[in-house]
Amino acid sequence: MSQHIYITGLGMISAIGNNVQESLASLSHSKTGIGKINYLTTRYKDDFLAGEIKLSNKELADLVNDHNPELNRNSYIAMLAAKEAVQHSGIDTSDGLRTGIISSTTVAGMGKTEMYYKDLFEKNDHLDVLDTHDCGDSTERIADFLGNVDYVTTISTACSSAANAIMLGCRMIKNGLLDRAIVGGVDALSKFTFNGFNTLMILDKEWCKPFDENRKGLNLGEGAAFLVIESEEALKKRNGKALAEIIGYANANDAYHQTASSPEGYGAQLAIEQALQMSGLKPGDIDYINMHGTGTPNNDLSEGAAVKAVFGAHIPKFSSTKAFTGHTLAASASIEAVISVLSIQNGMIFPNLNFKTPIAELGIVPETTVVKMPVSTVLSNSFGFGGNCSSLIFKKVD
């Protein structure tokens, strides 16, 4: 049973780029992907900003090179990111080792369902949305696209979903059930989620300002990101190259409120502490924290309090990268896992854009420009509705 879990491939598509290289360029040039809404159909198109992938569904279909009319935006971007991760790692799913696909999503096929739902009652077109509405659809599309997959499952724990997919992949490998897994998450923008967050009044009409005293809320984004993770044995067998190691993970529940986090961030504290405990690191060993940092008044205050409680006066360098990508919901934790690995690989901490004034109650200040320094260990936090709190720790490979 492998005790080491190695990351060997990265794939990502979001507002800051259609692949990992483009994403790295945007991150290292402090270039946000959030802007005016161009692709989502909504009456609020001119009132809000969003982190959209800069491709239409037709362009995505061309890129995936699959024009099956059943495919939706969620499936296109999931397939693209998963394919990039697999190609990057160089694994061959037909080599006889056990490969799992563990994905996550919250919106699933809703983006297409909302376009045709009323028509379904009156006409006989588009009834296929009934088969592609659910969360399992995009996962099985990835599985069929890659082929030779031994295990598939999908997780949905709101905005912490992909962190849990990554964690499950690690656990299945450690428990000897898989040799490697393609883990991550996907959420395309939909009118449904946009309006949902709007009714909660947690959308900022301007660029989101994580950890700023005057933050007003989040900007929604969309994206998909997948990582290939492998056991030590699987990696050795094919002479593969590790990009980083996953040395800690934990899942806890805030059990405070369906949508709000507790003021002291109790669930978040538990997740961070337990992940640290598993990694064997002390708080002082963490070089960088990629925060959940959505930019909502509640999240940032609660997360900041949790980080202060765990790290005391010595808070590591930290930033939220959501002002680059927008909040990509189920995909956010895997997008931020990719960003964390890029930090380690490139010796760079990516900035917390749009920050000016520290939150009065916390007084903590994120990095606001690109910092070049060796990064060996990264903590990444993800929290979601329903009190779901997950933390992951990545480490440079010696």
Added chain:
Amino acid sequence: MVKAYINGTGCISSQDTINDQWFFDPVVEPNGDYYNAIEPSYKEFIAPNLLRRMGRAIKMGVASANLAIKQAGATKVDAIITGTGLGCFEDSERFLLAMLNNEEQFLTPTSFIQSTHNTVGSQIALIMKCHDYNFTYVHRGFSFESTLQDALMLFSEGKETVLVGGIEEHTPNFIILNRKAGKFKIFDHHTAFWKPSAKGIQMSEGSTFFVLNKTKTEKSLASVDGIQTLYKPATSDVILQKLYSFLKLHSLLLTDIDVCLMGFSSDIDFDKQLRELLPVIKEETIAAHYKHLSGEYHTASAFALWTATKLIEKQQLPEVLAISNKKPNGIKHVLIINQYLGINYSFTLVSKC
């Protein structure tokens, strides 16, 4: 190998499963081409202030979890793991229709908040004040299977008590649309359920929870010894080979299985591979089925596990479940072979403890 001891069950289904005395008699027939769950009076389980806002999936989930916890006499659990194919569909649909009908105006957040798939798991965590591990699986016919797989891993990682459950709800519109898409079929009394002549299932819903324990206690009713999922097996022969290896892991032969619960759904296409397996199953063990009672839904395998637990507890195979003519001589091992849409297959091994 680590096992999961079932210390409590709670089942809301299309049958009278909330009644502790019910043992597959009398049985309810579907409402034509679909089943509704028989729901309890929720006031016994849920505080009125919470009940008012909850959708049906949440109510069914919380109540059946409550039944399982009560039976197990558990005061706390170390993890809450739920599985659901469509989640809180009623709330999702309510928000969707309000948004479409009012052109994105005058919306309120309640149904959006409750539309997230992890709502049932998080509501149970809130009620139990459980800060531990909380996961929701949403993968079609693997949603409940994933919860069992996870629980077994948690036990090998040191957790002691885990609550798992599978929840599904349908809505009138969901039935109308799926019927229109040709997915349903009127329940046919004259043809054996496992020998259908046409496409179509009887859509259903329900919620089934289990309190699982790492160690056996005096409350233990049965044990889940293993679970395996198979995605799109190419042929029934592949399924059979995988089944033999699965049983071998547990040092068993198919002939050691006393009852095999098979997930026939009465759809001629979806059931094809199970139909091909049936002669072998009948030859080597005793074949039985359950979806003629539970109807078909993403987490119907949770109803199957509830059924397996009951068979072991009562040491009887009721006539209404049997496919084979043989009667079991004691029930030590029950094997569940579930299928969903002929795509998601699973094996669950349940044993007397």
